[in-house]
Amino acid sequence: MRAADLISRHPEAWRGATRHPFLDSLRDGTLPVGAFEAWLEQDYLFVGDLLAFQARLLARAPRPAQRVLAGGLVGVEDELGWFEDRARERGLELGSTRHPTTEAYRDLLTVLDEGPYPVAITALWVMERAYLEAWRSAAPGHPEYRPFVEHWTTPEFAGYVAGLEEAADAALQADGVPEGRVEAAFLEIASVERDFWEMALSYSAPRHVGDEG
Ligand code: HMH
Numbered sequence: 129m130r131a132a133d134l135i136s137r138h139p140e141a142w143r144g145a146t147r148h149p150f151l152d153s154l155r156d157g158t159l160p161v162g163a164f165e166a167w168l169e170q171d172y173l174f175v176g177d178l179l180a181f182q183a184r185l186l187a188r189a190p191r192p193a194q195r196v197l198a199g200g201l202v203g204v205e206d207e208l209g210w211f212e213d214r215a216r217e218r219g220l221e222l223g224s225t226r227h228p229t230t231e232a233y234r235d236l237l238t239v240l241d242e243g244p245y246p247v248a249i250t251a252l253w254v255m256e257r258a259y260l261e262a263w264r265s266a267a268p269g270h271p272e273y274r275p276f277v278e279h280w281t282t283p284e285f286a287g288y289v290a291g292l293e294e295a296a297d298a299a300l301q302a303d304g305v306p307e308g309r310v311e312a313a314f315l316e317i318a319s320v321e322r323d324f325w326e327m328a329l330s331y332s333a334p335r336h337v338g339d340e341g
Pocket of ligand 1: 259
């Protein structure tokens with residue numbers, strides 16, 4: 129199997145992960161600020177969890193996949209700093225309390241971490257490809273949110289996602305790949321990606337510098 133087959137086999141799950149009213153309202157500017165900031169706060173925590181997952185994945189990757197994973201790891205650390213800068217601009221206090229959805233995503237990363245490499249590398253590609261498509265659906269984005277849309281729609285990010293796909297395809301070509309587990313991981317990620325947008329819309333605004341209490 130090839131990684132891209134997962135998307136064509138599960139169009140509805142994929143659509144749920146990559147199209148959402150959150151993204152539509154980010155494009156037209158009707159998104160409540162609190163929803164955006166809730167997403168920002170929780171995605172920062174997710175990216176921290178992703179950094180740990182990716183570091184472990186790099187440690188067990190075959191030689192040809194090391195470059196794309198090592199580059200991605202540096203990119204993810206850089207992204208944490210980028211989130212910190214964006215939060216500072218908005219006077220937003222980045223906390224450490226995970227919403228249950230962010231917690232569920234972290235649990236999924238732990239399970240992937242303990243499972244076979246081909247499943248984990250394909251899962252990483254699914255996560256990044258989902259973000260690429262989701263943010264493309266919000267392009268060009270309302271001016272207020274444009275830097276975020278641009279962040280995940282650059283040719284560099286698309287190139288990174290293509291590199292991960294190559295690494296996933298190489299891993300999926302090996303004998304004895306547990307295809308049922310690859311498929312299950314795809315569906316779980318698609319589902320938690322959708323939950324993540326959903327969470328942002330229903331979660332109340334995080335704290336700002338100078339808030340009372
Ligand atoms: C929820 N999925 C989520 N956040 C992200 N930053 C990515 C994927 C891509 O790294």
